[in-house]
Amino acid sequence: MKVVTTEEMRRIEREADAGGLSYATMMENAGRAVAEACQRMGVTDKRILVLVGPGNNGGDGLVAARHLHDAGAQVNIYIWKRKIEGDENFGLAQERDIPTVWAEEDTDLAALQRLLDETDFILDALLGTGLSRPIKGLLKEILEVTRRGIRERFVVAVDVPTGLNCDTGAVDPVTLPADLTVTFAFPKLGFFLFPGAEYVGELIVADIGIPDALAEDVQIELTTPGMVRAILPERPLGAHKGTFGKALLVAGSVNYTGAAYLASAAATRVGTGLVTLALARSLHPILASKLTEVTFLLLPESLGVIVPEAVKLLNERIAEYDALLLGPGLGREEETVEFVHRLLGLESKLTKPRIGFLPSEEAVTESSLPPMVIDADGLNALSEAPEWWKHLKGEVVLTPHPGEMSRLMGCSIAEIEGDRIGVVRRMAQEWGQVVLLKGAYTLIATPEGRVFINPFANPGLATAGTGDVLAGAIVGLLAQGLSPRDAAIAGAYLHGLAGQMARDEVGEMGMVAGDLLPFLPKGIRELRDRCNVLWLMSRP
Numbered sequence: 001m002k003v004v005t006t007e008e009m010r011r012i013e014r015e016a017d018a019g020g021l022s023y024a025t026m027m028e029n030a031g032r033a034v035a036e037a038c039q040r041m042g043v044t045d046k047r048i049l050v051l052v053g054p055g056n057n058g059g060d061g062l063v064a065a066r067h068l069h070d071a072g073a074q075v076n077i078y079i080w081k082r083k084i085e086g087d088e089n090f091g092l093a094q095e096r097d098i099p100t101v102w103a104e105e106d107t108d109l110a111a112l113q114r115l116l117d118e119t120d121f122i123l124d125a126l127l128g129t130g131l132s133r134p135i136k137g138l139l140k141e142i143l144e145v146t147r148r149g150i151r152e153r154f155v156v157a158v159d160v161p162t163g164l165n166c167d168t169g170a171v172d173p174v175t176l177p178a179d180l181t182v183t184f185a186f187p188k189l190g191f192f193l194f195p196g197a198e199y200v201g202e203l204i205v206a207d208i209g210i211p212d213a214l215a216e217d218v219q220i221e222l223t224t225p226g227m228v229r230a231i232l233p234e235r236p237l238g239a240h241k242g243t244f245g246k247a248l249l250v251a252g253s254v255n256y257t258g259a260a261y262l263a264s265a266a267a268t269r270v271g272t273g274l275v276t277l278a279l280a281r282s283l284h285p286i287l288a289s290k291l292t293e294v295t296f297l298l299l300p301e302s303l304g305v306i307v308p309e310a311v312k313l314l315n316e317r318i319a320e321y322d323a324l325l326l327g328p329g330l331g332r333e334e335e336t337v338e339f340v341h342r343l344l345g346l347e348s349k350l351t352k353p354r355i356g357f358l359p360s361e362e363a364v365t366e367s368s369l370p371p372m373v374i375d376a377d378g379l380n381a382l383s384e385a386p387e388w389w390k391h392l393k394g395e396v397v398l399t400p401h402p403g404e405m406s407r408l409m410g411c412s413i414a415e416i417e418g419d420r421i422g423v424v425r426r427m428a429q430e431w432g433q434v435v436l437l438k439g440a441y442t443l444i445a446t447p448e449g450r451v452f453i454n455p456f457a458n459p460g461l462a463t464a465g466t467g468d469v470l471a472g473a474i475v476g477l478l479a480q481g482l483s484p485r486d487a488a489i490a491g492a493y494l495h496g497l498a499g500q501m502a503r504d505e506v507g508e509m510g511m512v513a514g515d516l517l518p519f520l521p522k523g524i525r526e527l528r529d530r531c532n533v534l535w536l537m538s539r540p
Contacts (some may be wrong), residue, residue: 001186001224002221030063034061034158044071046120046121047120048076048121052077052125053082054081054082058125062092076119080142112145116149120153124155129159129188131166155178162176163175186218193420193441194440220453221450223492228489229528233480243273245272245481246272246323249278249328250343251277254283256330257329258464258513260287262513263472264291267476268293268476269521270480275476278299278314280305297313297314299313305335305336306336306339308339308342311343322480323372323475324369324371324373325472326344329376330378341381347385371396371484374397375468383404383410392433395433395483398436402417427445428447458500460508464513465513466495469513477491494524497519497526499511502516
């Protein structure tokens with residue numbers, strides 16, 4: 001499902017109109033969709049206040065008011081700054097004698113206050129996607145009074161909450177927070193950028209007749225259940241464990257055994273045929289007691305951390321595997337950083353410069369490196385190598401959180417968070433690899449400039465170890481033959497879905513990373529058994 005900017009939406013509507021789907025028809029379809037969404041919540045006998053502004057957004061509100069009235073709801077209309085001459089939808093509302101108040105005639109907004117006191121639902125159709133400057137004057141007063149009068153009222157935003165910038169996610173101080181937003185044709189970019197994302201509530205993307213083909217060139221997409229279901233690997237009846245791939249995970253250190261456990265367990269839980277954990281030798285008894293389905297490759301170490309000499313042993317075995325995960329819990333000791341550099345053939349600042357790879361008995365050759373996921377301390381080690389991206393070999397998924405991204409880029413976290421989509425797209429293109437930027441609405445960007453938004457924002461995932469689960473899920477899917485892009489998209493979606501299921505089961509406060517593991521296969525089953533078009537996106 002494409003995610004559009006304001007200008008892209010305007011262009012799509014113009015092309016739809018030119019193709020025979022008139023603006024009037026789009027408005028009728030949009031208003032009816034809002035009314036239907038409200039009816040599904042049981043508003044037939046409820047009192048509904050529709051706040052109507054100028055332009056198409058106000059027109060959508062008038063259409064919704066008419067349909068709700070016809071369905072039996074008690075509707076009132078409150079109009080700000082709208083010209084009614086020739087307004088067919090206003091005329092249809094008047095024919096039904098729907099009570100109407102004009103804001104410009106409402107002294108001290110007393111009528112608005114009375115209507116708010118008497119209503120159950122509020123429809124916000126004041127301003128649409130075109131907001132570009134601070135809200136002032138009478139509209140500001142209307143919104144201030146409405147915000148104070150919301151209390152237990154349910155607020156439905158028509159297309160967009162008034163005051164939310166659909167391109168940047170910025171919000172005006174008087175932005176009206178919605179419990180439900182019914183947007184039209186395509187979700188808007190600002191819905192997934194903070195602070196605006198906090199104001200959207202649940203999101204319905206309503207079909208108003210615009211052909212999907214008109215958005216074909218849009219480069220930002222929202223991951224949907226149907227998309228993920230289509231890319232999940234097949235499970236043939238005659239399969240054996242080799243059918244579903246072999247994943248090698250290089251993870252863990254004396255201080256971070258949990259990261260190795262979580263990543264390995266997650267890889268098994270997404271259907272990988274064989275998972276091998278390569279770890280510091282002394283950690284084996286600890287992890288073997290928990291990972292009964294995982295095999296092990298014991299590596300040379302020093303006091304519980306992997307040392308550079310481990311590269312030779314990996315070189316002897318790595319060709320046996322279909323995918324490699326490097327990084328969770330490795331630690332940042334100098335020996336381990338040097339190990340990562342040697343494994344990847346990077347020039348290290350920690351030792352004297354080398355030309356190309358190390359001698360063949362120590363370095364892994366380009367042809368022997370399977371598709372990789374580099375996560376956590378693997379990324380931190382990359383950031384210590386000059387121009388590391390120029391030396392990465394093969395297909396790689398990079399999975400930084402904002403702190404790791406700042407180290408890879410050499411910039412501040414604030415710069416990244418201020419332009420998450422622009423940053424992840426630019427870096428994927430510059431580095432030539434798939435980049436997954438973690439956070440609420442995790443982003444996956446490709447070297448071709450496409451960006452996929454994962455449709456989950458869950459505070460329960462803001463806890464240690466959930467990133468290790470994500471990395472394990474991605475490498476497991478990569479081992480099963482998915483491309484780096486598809487493995488990142490599907491892994492992030494399953495991780496988010498598992499988080500939502502775990503939140504529903506145990507609550508978001510106190511939820512821990514291990515809670516996700518049993519829900520990974522349940523999420524896959526849910527997608528395979530009951531995969532429908534995404535029209536409702538749940539928010540915490």
